[in-house]
Amino acid sequence: MIRLVTRDLALAVRAGGGFGLGLAFFLVVTVLVPFGVGPEAAILGPIAPGILWIGALLACLLSLDRVFALDREDGALDLLATAPLPMEGIALAKAAAHWLSTGLPLSLAAAPLGVLLSLPWPGHLWLALSLLMGTPALSLIGTFGAALTVGLRRGGPLLSLLVLPLYVPTLVFGADVARRGAAGLDPATPLALLGAVTLGCLAGLPFAAAAALRVSIR
Amino acid sequence: MRIAARGLTAGRGGVPVLSGMDFAVAPGRALILRGPNGAGKTTLLRTIAGLQPPMAGTVEPDRDAVAYGGHADGMKGQLTVAENLSFWAGLHRTGGIGAALDAFALAPLEDRLAQHLSAGQRRRLGLARMMVTGRPVWCLDEPTVSLDAANTARFAAMVRRHLEGGGTAVLATHIDLGLDAETLDVARHRAVFGDAARAAGAPA
Incomplete structure (x- = not known):
């Protein structure tokens, strides 16, 4: 799995x-x-957590259609399916690789980018923390969506339509953590719920993605 | 390892393509599948490899014993020849890739990116992968496409060594490899379905 x-x-x-x-x-x-809404800190500051979260979420979406499609095109998916690695392991490895190449760099880049949007100070840390906790869920949900659409030609747009509604809980709790952190409120409750969503995705979605993959390689 | 199919019906997308297949291949022997295009050779190979479940009947051995090589070789263009082979060797937890490189004279190309290989060289790399799987049963779909005469001979030698080691192989191919093999004409097992089945009074 680590090799994959x-x-x-x-x-x-x-x-x-x-x-x-x-x-x-x-x-x-x-x-x-800032070009769209104007450069005033009073306007940018309050909306910064939400904007940064939506930006990270869309950036995550950008690379999702490659997760399985490339391996299917060149036949590697068939070979992986016959390799001594359970389909669940393949799905989990793909999600992990997607997170390491997308979610992790986004989480690390978010705090410096917060400066561009006049995010109030302690908010940077909470934003980075909420992205670190939330982006694994985005990768897991996205991998599931990619597994569902891998058999379709030009499945990319359908993949976005499938996956974006499933991103709502992560977005709501994640942006709330950053917002409360920036406003100096206690972000513990949304943070716990964000973690719960991620853990729930980790527990269930590799199995769902594996089932979808088994159907689509037939 | 023995390959055996009993009352096997194989199909794609819920439509049976081949039915009533009964065959057995003893260790050290190969089975050559023949038949016109679209007869169901690939479908049968994918069913034996466990990529799709049989629609009826049973097939041995378990999928964990089978290595599958399809039309697409699954090699990544951005990785070198050695990296590609090492990845599959690692995934299958087998040893080095030296023997596989030697079998197809790939050693001089070891550090070349797979995207810079010619079609025949790519095919050699894809076939060399079969050796690093360490599996006793090989299912190969049109393995000699884009191979020249010398490399077709290398391929035949590789399969022969595999059979001598007690392995078995099922190959869909149109050329004579000079192997100790039975031949199965899949066209004779073509499934009857839909209108043709109703006309013949057979259950679809």
């Missing part, structure tokens, strides 16, 4: 792997917001 994760990371980092794509997209979205 390291292979996918190597593929993501090498030419054409799309490693920096999500990060660059996140940066561009964040830079565009």
Whole structure:
């Protein structure tokens, strides 16, 4: 399983792997917001946690259609399915590789980007923490969606439609953690709920993704 | 390891393609599948490899004993020849990749990115993967496509060594590899369904 994760990371980092794509997209979205709503800190500050969370979420979505589609195109998915690795392990490894190449760099980049949106000070830490806790759920849900649509030609747009509604709980709790943190309130409750969503996804979705994969390689 | 199918019906997308298949392949022997395009050779191979469940009947051995090699070789263009093989060797927890590189004279290409290989070289890499799986049963779909005469001979030698080691192989191929093998014409097992079945009075 670790081999599959390291292979996918190597593929993501090498030419054409799309490693920096999500990060660059996140940066561009964040830079565009002040152009759209004006540069006043009084306006930007309160909406910054929500904007940054939505930006990270969309950046996550950008690389999802590659999760299984590339392996299916070149036949590697069939070979993986016959390898001594349970389908659940493949799904989990794919989600882990997606998080390490997308969710983790986004979480680390979010705090510096908060400065661009005049996010009030302690908010940066809470934003980074909420993304660190929430993005694994985004990768797991996205992997499940990718497994469902891997058999479809041009499944990318359908994948977005399937996955975005499932992102709502993570977005609500994640942005609330950052907002409360920035406003100096106690973010413990949304933080606990965010963790619960992520753990729930971790417990259930690899199995769902594996079932979807088994159907689509038939 | 022995391959055996009893009353096997194989199909794709819920439509039976082949039915009433009964065959057995003893260790050290190979089975060559023949039949026109679309006869169901790939469907049968995928069923034996466990990529899709049989629609009826049983097939041995368990999928954990089978290595499958399809039309697409599953090699990543951004990885080198050695990295590709090492990945599969690691996944199957087998030893080094030296023997597999030697079997197809891939050692000079070891550090070349797979995307810079020619079609024949890629195919050799895909076939070399079969050796690093360490599985006793090989299912190969049109393995000699884009191979030249010398490499077809290398491939035949690789399969022969595999059979001598007690392995078995099922190959869908149109050329004569000179193997000690039975031949199965899948066209004779074509499933009857839909209108044709009703006309013949057989259950669909």
